[in-house]
Amino acid sequence: EIVLTQSPDTLSLSPGERATLSCRASQSVHRFLAWYQQKPGQAPRLLIYDASTRAAGIPARFSGSGSGTAFTLTISSLEPEDFAVYYCQQRSNRFTFGQGTKLEIK
Amino acid sequence: QVKLQESGPGLVKPWETLSVTCTLSDGSIINNYWSWIRQSPGKAPEWIGYIHDSGNTEVYYRQTTNYNPSLESRATISVDRSKNQFSLKLTSLSGADTATYFCARMVDAFDIWGLGTMVIVSS
Numbered sequence: 001e002i003v004l005t006q007s008p009d010t011l012s013l014s015p016g017e018r019a020t021l022s023c024r025a026s027q028s029v030h031r032f033l034a035w036y037q038q039k040p041g042q043a044p045r046l047l048i049y050d051a052s053t054r055a056a057g058i059p060a061r062f063s064g065s066g067s068g069t070a071f072t073l074t075i076s077s078l079e080p081e082d083f084a085v086y087y088c089q090q091r092s093n094r095f096t097f098g099q100g101t102k103l104e105i106k
Numbered sequence: 107q108v109k110l111q112e113s114g115p116g117l118v119k120p121w122e123t124l125s126v127t128c129t130l131s132d133g134s135i136i137n138n139y140w141s142w143i144r145q146s147p148g149k150a151p152e153w154i155g156y157i158h159d160s161g162n163t164e165v166y167y168r169q170t171t172n173y174n175p176s177l178e179s180r181a182t183i184s185v186d187r188s189k190n191q192f193s194l195k196l197t198s199l200s201g202a203d204t205a206t207y208f209c210a211r212m213v214d215a216f217d218i219w220g221l222g223t224m225v226i227v228s229s
Contacts, residue, residue, distance in 0.1 A: 001175070034214075034215035034216070036216075042221075043208055043210075043219035043220065043221060043222055044151060044216070044219060045219075046215050046216060046217050049214045049215035049217075050214060050215075053214075055215070055217060087150055087151065089151075089215065089216070091212075091214075091215065094153065094172065094174065094175075095141075095153035095174075095212075096153065097150045097151045097152070097153070098150065099150050100150050
């Protein structure tokens with residue numbers, strides 16, 4: 001099983017700041033990595049797939065990068081609605097999720 | 107755009123079998139990968155498995171399934187084309203199976219999700 005480790009567990013920032021979230025895979029997942037946002041009581045929402053492709057309707061402030069075992073989700077300027085939990089997920093070998101990063105308001 | 111809606115029993119006893127169903131609206135179940143994913147309170151999502159129905163009407167048509175190895179012995183996913191639904195059965199339940207169960211479409215990633223159905227395993 002491919003294990004995804006996200007860091008940090010919690011990120012405290014203010015609106016307008018830049019957020020950088022990391023996801024590291026236990027073995028190469030090539031570029032088969034996605035990022036999701038989840039708010040309480042809701043299903044995860046797809047943000048990025050194939051490491052850097054924004055899903056339909058996702059604002060340009062969300063961007064993804066990386067390949068192999070190291071990936072990054074960047075939110076260029078935080079909006080109030082961006083504070084949520086973020087998960088990475090790989091599809092290189094079946095499907096696994098990272099443990100999540102909680103983005104909270106400072 | 108396709109919409110997904112889960113339905114489930116809410117409360118199930120230990121050792122019983124869970125049955126949850128996902129109904130599609132505004133889309134076809136044919137030629138897509140449909141997954142079940144669960145999420146225990148405060149935890150990350152966990153993929154359970156997927157099914158793909160090619161829609162082939164010949165005698166030897168095949169539905170393809172793939173499961174999380176940790177759940178493979180207890181999980182079965184099936185499709186009902188006539189109802190545009192797919193379902194999950196999970197046997198021998200324990201408290202560790204308490205979770206919200208989501209259905210989702212897989213196209214490069216899980217791009218469409220249902221709202222989820224909460225399942226509590228308790229006597």
